Amino acid sequence: MQFQRHGLSNEELLNLYKAMLKPRMIEEKMLILLRQGKISKWFSGIGQEAISAGVTLALEPEEYILPMHRNLGVFTNRNVPLNRLFAQWQGKKSGFTKGRDRSFHFGTQEFKIVGMISHLGPQLGVADGIALADLLQGNKRATAVFTGEGATSEGDFHEALNIAAVWSLPVLFCVENNGYGLSTPTNEQFRCKHIADKGKGYGMESYIIDGNNILEVYSRLKALSKSIRQRPRPLLLEFKTFRMRGHEEASGTKYVPQQLLDEWAARDPIENYVQYLKEEKILTEEMEVEIKKDFIHEIDENLQLAFEEEQIDSTESIELDDVFKEFTYEEITATEEKSNIRLVDAVSAGLRQSMEKHENLVLLGQDIADYGGVFKVTEGFTEAFGKERVRNTPICESAVVSAAMGLSINKMKAVMEMQFADFVSSGFNPIVNYLAKVHYRWNEAADVVIRMPCGAGVGAGPFHSQTNEAWFTKTPGLKVVYPAFPYDAKGLLATAINDPNPVLFFEHKALYRSIYQDVPDSYYTLPFGKASLLKTGDDISVVTYGAGVHWMLEILENHPEINADLIDLRTLQPLDLETVYSSVRKSGKCLIVQEDSLFGGIASDIAASVMENCFQSLDAPVRRLGSMETPIPFARSLEDLYLPKRRILEELKSLLDY
The missing domain is CATH 3.40.50.970 (Thiamin diphosphate (ThDP)-binding fold, Pyr/PP domains)
Known part of the structure; x- marks a missing residue:
């Protein structure tokens, strides 16, 4: 040598x-x-x-x-x-x-x-x-x-x-x-x-x-x-x-x-x-x-x-508290000025205002720069914030998720657009094994939001239509947000970006341009873990989120004889079970609707929790309703068959008659 x-x-x-x-x-x-x-x-x-x-x-x-x-x-x-x-x-x-x-x-x-x-x-x-x-x-x-x-x-x-x-x-x-x-x-x-x-x-x-x-x-x-x-x-x-x-x-x-x-x-x-x-x-x-x-x-x-140090001891509360980095929610109320906008516009506005608020925020994703993203959420962002902060990425989801983690480690924030939620499978490992576990393991924040355009109803077939939130609600260390309305989407996105913990932010593609709402023009936040009670009624409690909310609103509007509490969960982790329990204790009956295929979905956990905590108040078995146990088909007729929407009314009546 x-x-x-x-x-x-x-x-x-x-x-x-x-x-x-x-x-x-x-x-x-x-x-x-x-x-x-x-x-x-x-x-x-x-x-x-x-x-x-x-x-x-x-x-x-x-x-x-x-x-x-x-x-x-x-x-x-x-x-x-x-x-x-x-x-x-x-x-x-x-x-x-x-x-x-x-x-x-x-x-x-x-x-x-x-x-x-x-x-x-x-x-x-x-x-x-x-x-x-x-x-x-x-x-x-x-x-x-x-x-x-x-x-x-x-x-x-x-x-x-x-x-x-x-x-x-x-x-x-x-x-x-x-x-x-x-x-x-x-x-x-x-x-x-x-x-x-x-x-x-x-x-x-x-x-x-x-x-x-x-x-x-x-x-x-x-x-x-x-x-x-x-x-x-x-x-x-x-x-x-x-x-x-x-x-x-x-x-x-x-x-x-x-x-x-x-x-x-x-x-x-x-x-x-x-x-x-x-x-x-x-x-x-x-x-x-x-x-x-x-x-x-x-x-x-x-x-x-x-050697002289004692063996480590802990408690359940200590272990649970360390799964997430402590986050003190700051409520920022909106001004009175409002505009009637679509859900996609609300996401875009929330993202833009967060870019203005956080100078250390970087956006990552395929085609999000000059092209504005496949759903045009970031259209005009490069002119406003430059290509340094609005970055097109190569088609490599895993390394982009990891890069977002690296930005967080080095004192920055990151929002990654997963072009379609389905593609998250290519970036699954760093999400569930790095982002989710990093704070619990060595007290490091993962200040990362992953936007997840998801859902059926647009005839996009098996690889562009999944609503795969259950992949992540199962993983301790991740927060999961799933708004159904423009107002919620904008406020919850602001909170997700403020939160130093990893957030999966689901945005339903079929709702992007079909759902309008008066939304405050100014920046505002909404809390995680707080469901929204959209309708009140004493006969039955219906729990849902995402597109399921709008299916239920349509059915209840067409059937005013059904007196139901309609609960929009809004966030799935943390989950507002207390609102669900309070409603079920009043009505005695509960139907949980999800777009995802039924087995292993979040409806199952909610149903089990209701049975464990509200059993004496129940007048009927808790019912779950989800999509068929198949991949999501392309043809409209097959997609309609797959989704649970057409079966909701029958399930409601059956449960009411129990």
Whole structure:
């Protein structure tokens, strides 16, 4: 291994040695503790220390790093207190996740570290969002994100690189190619000779770096990070290295040829560097012993602090309270001036006024800039706010959701238009596994709203007509809003954008241009978790939302003999069950109508809750009504057959006659 000092002082060269040695010694201690049963799992980075240390030291302290589970050197070289790291690995309170997540699955704003999730890919898009926020805020900063060669096969990798290239984002995509994805060698993962070759397809610069040579890593990263601060652009960096231990300790290394292990053992980044330092008379045996003694003392001292800490304890209320970031709703009342507008106009007006209110708000979506979006919600927005804040995205939902998360991490707000709610399946992972869980895991807000044009009634077929709110009401950590009227849509959208928690905001396409209402011209907010009682009656309670509200209004108008409470839920998470209970206790009968197919929908949970809480008041079984258990068909006659609208009156009469 050839070392070139690149003008570094003796002190700097010694610091690089310490930067690698400390995580190595911690790992060796952790392997002992693992065998003793004092920690539950370990993902070893032994043999790869030069990459984490070199990259981290090349960046400025205020620049974000997104490491993975073999990047202990990122944490130690950002000076994260060892007692807190050790407590994290033991699930103790002074760790970073209150015992809710393990090992390196955490982030910390204090040290500008954003940890991984097990799905790996989304953090690449998060780095895009962080870098975009730096550009928009005028910060000349780089962002570094780590991944392994295995994760380069994931769609998120390709989406994130494409976005970074198109938007010229200053991201260092650091790929640690250690030869194996768990037990799968690289020749079974991809056919290109080098991962760096993949950069060509995105018009990106790419570099191959000897990941076991600390001086090469540090000097190259120092120069490259400086370069992208001055001329923002992404770089794909492939670090050639090797994993000397198993994917995690339980998996072992029996699948690795011994010859390969021997070859890479001879290229150990620390042993080779120590030899170089001694040859250059920069490090002596005595110095080496003293440095190791200091680290042993520091490690043991901090381990003792972690061991002495009590096992974590909690309560149901504490756990529930931490699912969402605290949000104090601010009621802003509207002025008296009103205009009779459609639901689509109300959404657009609410979005425009929020853009004016929040200068750090960025809109993301396909075709939303000059074209104005497929539903023209953002028409004219680029003239008003510029293309920096109203951004067309490539067709890659997953990385865009992740980028929205990155914007939030770096002090901005994001609203993403999911062109059709159906397409959210392509961005499902970062929504339910990143946005939904991030506050509960490490106290980070996901200040993201995802607009969801949804619903049937327009003959759009199976891929443009779903109302898939049940995918998200099931996931703790997400708020779900589903307005049926222009007035509600505008006020609830304002609240959704003010709320620092992730919100799925459903907008029914069939209502966009068919429903008019007098809506205040000024900015105003409406509270989440408060249903609207649209009609009152003593005979039956009808609970619904979205298009179901208008179906019911039509039926009740045509049948004045039916005396019903009509409840529009407006928000599904949080859900105003008290209004439902109060109505059912009065009427004794309850029908819940949803557009979604019946099984597993929110109507089922409402019905169960009513049975559990209002059983003694009921005069009939709670009834649910939803669409057929089929995909949504295209032909109008088939769509009408699919939807529950034509069956509502019969169900109402049956329940009233019970």
